[in-house]
Amino acid sequence: MSEKITLKINNIDVTVSAGATVLDAARKLKIKIPTLCNHPDICVAGNCRVCVVEQKDSGALPAACATPAAEGMEIHTNTRRVREARKAVISLLLSEHNNDCLRCYKNGNCELQELATEYTVEADRYISILKDYGVDKSSPSIQKDDSKCVRCQRCVRTCANLQDVSALWISGKGRKNKISTFMDKTIDYVVCTNCGQCVNRCPTGALTEKNYIEEVWGAIDDPSKHVVVQTAPAVRVALGEVLGCETGSRVTGKMVTVLKRLGFDRVFDTNFTADLTIIEEGHELLRRLSEKLRDGKDVPLPQFTSCSPGWIKYAEHVFPEILDYLSTCKSPQQMFGALAKTYYAEKAGIDPADMVVVSVMPCTAKKFEAARPEMNSSGFRDVDCVITTRELGHMIKQSGIDFNNLEESLCDSLLGAHTGAAVIFGATGGVMEAALRTAYEVVTGRAVPFENLNIIPVRGMNGVREASVKIEGCLSKWKFLEGAELKLAIAHGLVNARKLAKQVAEGRSPYHFIEIMACPGGCLGGGGQPIPTNMDIRMKRMDAIYSEDESLEFRKSHDNPEVIRIYEDFLKEPLGKRSHKLLHTRYTERGRYRTLNR
């Protein structure tokens, strides 16, 4: 596709590759054409008609996003007809919209609001045809308010194109057209992985995370509660975006300071349990390999990672036959909750009944995960409240703290120390890399044979990646692995996960270890991260993650001093009795839909 096309936009020549749209060509000239249904991560729809332009010799106004650039085309983006059509489209959308902006969670970060402002549209130009919709608050993760939906179908395309879930689909024709679910059931009822990718791409307030900001303030304000907070690795490379920093800024130290100032009693780090996950999950993998290769047992291999709750729920719904292949390790968030209410409570002399564990996650699925009934191994609900990066942003703004001028500080000890291996959990391929850094050293006594510990082959943004590591010079205990080639695969985005899961389900997977992250780019592109999202933004967050890794003193999970200490003082050994109780879990076969007689 090297063919070049030259066209004129607003009388300026521009040359683009064949396949480019008029919108692409205009962007190349830095001419802004407003869009609503268009999103760079998903296929073109051409539905909203906000991007209409004038094309010479055409009576109609084509949609720039859906019109291929053609040789000799003459386009005008700012004629009277174009402005009037756009204005009418926006007015029509407002006539169907719940215009209660002041009470909308997305107020100030809404693409429709922005368009209405730019085009000075009066909300009452046409008669209101807003219908009476209830707000679906059934899911612990995602809230759906059809009264704010513009039918751009970005969520539908996201759910289908990126995630292969299709929990959201279009129903009804004409005035009854809306974004719906299977048989118009509530979100908690249908096959939804809670990944929140739809939320990340919703231009308005129709799809938002279920927010728990008031619950967190309530816990902080309650003097009888001891409130501890954990933050996931991907939060620190994205939080800055909602607070006026450049995309890709690392704000770890400031984030810790602000959490202390917000009133949390202890500020810990999910990275600590990410390191712990590596120890547990790495040993689990080695155990499976031993049993298979040394003892010849029929052990489920490859082993899938289990950190991503969107992936877990997807597997429970769509691939129940491979649940035994999933690592039994809880996610770092849940390991943290279980340890905070046991190990930390014991050390600090706090009654776990009075403790509130809050997590700040790049993820909406974590809200569901924390609410799983089995996540109570401490004797209490292990994690009480999950807020997203965006919700923390709101809390910081509400507090009036000047975030950008804060000094930096470190997490509290006991559950706060972490290594670079934990930080890279936030990027696709990171868990794989962290696991290799540890497992290779356990088996050979030597560091992984990659320069500066950077295992480049597992990094990147390709949807499915594979790599292999040859194990040489094993310690005597692991002699059966000598010369073995460990085959690895990584997928992010559930549409890619499906390919690897399907291989396993059909018994033809060539791999030993597979990392899956539900969201594009991994957690850094999670459903709880700042909006907007696109490849450029995700790449910048990824760069920040890897530079954070390189900046740290310890870069291998087994070097984390607090991890070493917790095994000495509390857990005793990986996969031990206590680990089994607190750090491991089981999965539930969920089927394609729940029984209909609810």
Added chain:
Amino acid sequence: MDSSTRERRIAEHKKRVNLIFKKCVWDDFLDRALEMSPEDMLEKVKESGLRGRGGAGFPTWLKWKFAREAEADEKYVICNADEGEPGTFKDRAILQEQAGKVLPGMLVCAKVIGAEKGFIYLRGEYAYLLPALSQEVENFNEKIREKGERFSIEIKLGSGAYVCGEETALIESLEGNRGEPRNKPPFPVSEGYLGKPTVVHNVETLVYASIIISEGPECFKSLGTSDSAGAKVFCISGDTDLDEGIYELEMGMTIKEFVELFSDGDIKAVQVGGASGHCVPRKKFADTIIGFEGVPTGGSMVLFNSSRSMYNVLHNYLEFFEEESCGQCTPCRIGCQQLLKGIEAVKSGEKPSEYLDDLVKLAGMMKISAKCGLGQSAANPFISIVEHFREEIMY
């Protein structure tokens, strides 16, 4: 003039044509057609001046030429029998009585473009035609297989959405998806069913193609006008004192001639082309030609006499569109609802009559910015009725 007299007059009328429904023996048609080269067939269709009979009037030969020139391993011919335009019922009759002329039309098209597979997309409500039509298709497939042809036809049933008459929505539906129009370009002739070059034709177009190949382009070209060659099957309904029905007439009549033929004279408006067509008021009857140079129609001709409220007529059409818009694009989904709400509000006095001017502007915007033909034409009855019968909408 009593109705039987008029029926006789119509039967003898100089514009009356008998091509499609003529009883004739077509046994040797296939042999004759299959002897012809695709180039010859294309040339004959080009010479005839045949344009699409669904209403849009795209030159048939050009569609074939584009699909013929498109490079692909598979190509498809689709017979659009999703006849849903209000006031149109000709395809039903053609398929019932003359399916034997439709299927060869598909074969001819397939030979020209190089397709081996054809579909008849049959309107869901026409399911009762299925047994007879299936038998006909089966026999036809068998017959051409014996002649060594690889082409075969399959019938697929629609599910009742008006929008699936739009060719790209039809293709989506045929692929098993929700029936929603696609962006154009690419047009189906380059990327249609399963992404392959596809020609979608109205039932009537295919019949005329058969006739042109069988009897030569002259029989068609000699009729009609230069822009609108040939004849057309019209569906007459509304205030006619005849039985509502189907008449094959030469193209290019004025509406005045038409009304004189089919009514007792008390007609104040004719809706040409169904719900998505134009309403022509009496004062324009004499100088409005039925055809591509005047008002085109897919066949529907609805006559309204002086007892009819044009508000009710328009209200009915807008209710139809508010429901039958697929709903994906903003101008059509919300525009149709606004036009309906708008005339109700003006009628009831909630909005001043000037609000109609805002709505006319809105309708104009729908015409130029909607995604597909449905949305672009949904505003037609509104624009023409408000222009000519404004008082009836207001009071």
